[in-house]
Amino acid sequence: MEQKKNPDIANGDKTLDRFDMAILRILQRDSSIANVTLAEKINLSPPACLRRVERLKKLGFIKSTVALLNPETLNAGLVVMIGIVLDRSxxxxxxxxxxxxxxxxxxxxxxxxxGEFDYIMLIRTADNQSFNKLHAEQLLFLPGVRQIRSFIGLREVFSTTQIPL
Incomplete structure (x- = not known):
């Protein structure tokens, strides 16, 4: 017989119950959701829901609340992953x-x-020309760099900010 997993997750002395997990799942998808709507979705009163959200922030489960911007509309559509090897460790x-x-x-x-690199960087810029300029004017002058290998993204297959819960 298969055992059911406990829906509560312990992180040190910070225990998350099913309501906390539901809050985190919903806020990862849309942090602009109104507290009243969030409370309705998880079947809690709005004051209880708000207390839980504040607790999750205080305990560090929620680092910040941000807006995710569209890089293409802001002239930052080219993504470059860079492997850096330093000359000393x-x-x-x-x-x-x-x-x-x-x-x-x-x-x-x-x-x-x-592995092969000491650091991996993810950089967004407008295009190849702007990356070449960034490479020549900034990357080459990072302290202690022995080798830089660049990998230009051709097509974004998927990207997410959501942690699996």
């Missing part, structure tokens, strides 16, 4: 690189990774 070289990486125009993400 020291705490100082990582700190220096990370301090400057966030200043790169159009840099959406930067991750320290294992």
């Amino acid at each position: 020291t705490p100082e070289s990582f700190k220096d690189f990370e301090g400057e990486a966030g200043k790169i125009r159009g840099c959406m993400e930067c991750h320290m990774v294992s």
